[in-house]
Amino acid sequence: MFLLLAGGCSKFLDVNPKGEVFDNDMFTTAAGYEDALYGIYAELGTVSGLYSDYLWWIPEALCVNETISDNGLQYMAMGQWSAYNAATIRTTVWKAAYATINHINNIIGHIEAGGDSQFPGTPIYKGEALALRALLHFELLRLYGAPGWASAAEKARAIPYVDRYAFSITAFSSVDQAYAKIIADLKAAEQLLAADEQLLPAVRDNASGGGFTSCRILHMNLYAVKALLARVYWSMGDLDTAATYAGEVIDSGKFGFRDRSAFVQYDNGTLDLRETIFGVYSSSSNDKNAKKYGLNSSGSSFILASDWRSLYGDGSSSTGSDWRESAWFDGARLRVLVNNSFIEGTGSYTGSSILGVNVLRISEMYYIKAEQLLASDPDEATLVYDEAVATRGLDRLSDHGRTLNADILFRERRKEFYGEGLHWHDCKRLGKDIQADATTVLPGNDPATYTIPLPTSEEANRDER
Numbered sequence: 001m002f003l004l005l006a007g008g009c010s011k012f013l014d015v016n017p018k019g020e021v022f023d024n025d026m027f028t029t030a031a032g033y034e035d036a037l038y039g040i041y042a043e044l045g046t047v048s049g050l051y052s053d054y055l056w057w058i059p060e061a062l063c064v065n066e067t068i069s070d071n072g073l074q075y076m077a078m079g080q081w082s083a084y085n086a087a088t089i090r091t092t093v094w095k096a097a098y099a100t101i102n103h104i105n106n107i108i109g110h111i112e113a114g115g116d117s118q119f120p121g122t123p124i125y126k127g128e129a130l131a132l133r134a135l136l137h138f139e140l141l142r143l144y145g146a147p148g149w150a151s152a153a154e155k156a157r158a159i160p161y162v163d164r165y166a167f168s169i170t171a172f173s174s175v176d177q178a179y180a181k182i183i184a185d186l187k188a189a190e191q192l193l194a195a196d197e198q199l200l201p202a203v204r205d206n207a208s209g210g211g212f213t214s215c216r217i218l219h220m221n222l223y224a225v226k227a228l229l230a231r232v233y234w235s236m237g238d239l240d241t242a243a244t245y246a247g248e249v250i251d252s253g254k255f256g257f258r259d260r261s262a263f264v265q266y267d268n269g270t271l272d273l274r275e276t277i278f279g280v281y282s283s284s285s286n287d288k289n290a291k292k293y294g295l296n297s298s299g300s301s302f303i304l305a306s307d308w309r310s311l312y313g314d315g316s317s318s319t320g321s322d323w324r325e326s327a328w329f330d331g332a333r334l335r336v337l338v339n340n341s342f343i344e345g346t347g348s349y350t351g352s353s354i355l356g357v358n359v360l361r362i363s364e365m366y367y368i369k370a371e372q373l374l375a376s377d378p379d380e381a382t383l384v385y386d387e388a389v390a391t392r393g394l395d396r397l398s399d400h401g402r403t404l405n406a407d408i409l410f411r412e413r414r415k416e417f418y419g420e421g422l423h424w425h426d427c428k429r430l431g432k433d434i435q436a437d438a439t440t441v442l443p444g445n446d447p448a449t450y451t452i453p454l455p456t457s458e459e460a461n462r463d464e465r
Helices: 020-026 030-046 053-062 073-077 084-115 122-146 176-191 222-236 239-251 288-292 308-312 323-328 362-373 380-394 406-416 424-431 454-465
Strands: 067-068 270-272 278-280 303-306 352-363
Touching: 030 122, 030 278, 053 073, 053 084, 053 424, 084 122, 084 406, 084 454, 122 176, 122 222, 122 323, 122 362, 176 323, 222 239, 222 278, 222 352, 222 362, 222 424, 239 362, 239 406, 270 278, 278 362, 308 323, 308 352, 308 406, 352 362, 362 380, 362 406, 380 406, 406 424
Parallel strands: none
Antiparallel strands: 067 303, 270 352, 278 352
8 A cells, every 4th residue: 555645635545457366346436546546656666666766766876966876776877788687687578577567558438438437537547547647668668669760670670669568579660660559549638638728727836736637837737748749759850740749849838947035955856836737656664665866775776977077067157056056966976865755845845836756847848849949940949948947047048149059058958857767768869979988989870889788588588479
């Protein structure tokens, strides 16, 4: 049993979506479907291999945003996939993601058997489940699939896209086929979650009440689906479609930026009630989750890249420091939360937020829209970019007669998402070289640099069949 939230968002969960007793009891009522979905969200935030650790640790290590002194991640960063614990880590992610996908498919299968109108909330249940299935497949594709610029042969075998609750072997999809299936699930979810136009308020708080449809930023809501579609199309290189979805999220008026008072120490690792589009609730009160934010209890495990301070002190603000630097960093480490209460708001913290792992935030939508405008209207691209970065204490480029370019945007994305696992994916998309250590450079034009090998157990299981 796991307490997901507090106050009006509390729900005790039994994460055990298998077996006849579970099937017969769970899916006969609306509350049963809600409990099953709460169970999925609990898995995302607690199961090793998902958002509690490796989905962030791995890409941060691979782009050397953080150097690792233990646990095998340092070998992965060098491309030594079979060394030490690296093989175990990549297997853990694979198994955890597909186990959760199978649990999601169990929910979808029962919804399809009962019909989309079985309960008043069934469209929401199905929409969230489809979106979650797409999200996890997308995470797997970004890690184990070849880059978009690789050859057709290198992209021919990416990941299995599992869309049925079963324990049989699913054939591999190519990179392009996997993207098509991800998009199909998300577009179906988009139609099913239309109620979020009313359910997700523009001004959010942590007040009680609302049941399953409260705390929508902790669910794969309509705007999370649109934001994920923007990220998926951006990853594919379809900037026009990506910018369309990003613009819909921005123009919804549902999300904004925190004010300066909310940039305080120890707030890294929270879901901001204004900026977060979707995040996974996760407590940082234990050592495993503390590592996710940069250090373990002794402060010896994760050390920031040597250029982190110059990254934030790059002269982009002439009127003061980047607010993110003092709020998110402590010496050579990312800060961790020291208050493990559900809702922050005591002590020195003055903002409103929820403990957890950000998956989608509004700033990314501005960056996607700005990038799409770069080729056709650099001045407008600059204004869109300025609107976001000014909320971080940076000078507006337009105030100094400067124009946004791809290098500035690439650097800003690294600053904004440091510790969130996005920078390696940026490098993968652009084929950037990786300076793995002082003497080792992994070539950006080699797909192997950006493709995690499949677990040996996966290959062995297929060979046996």
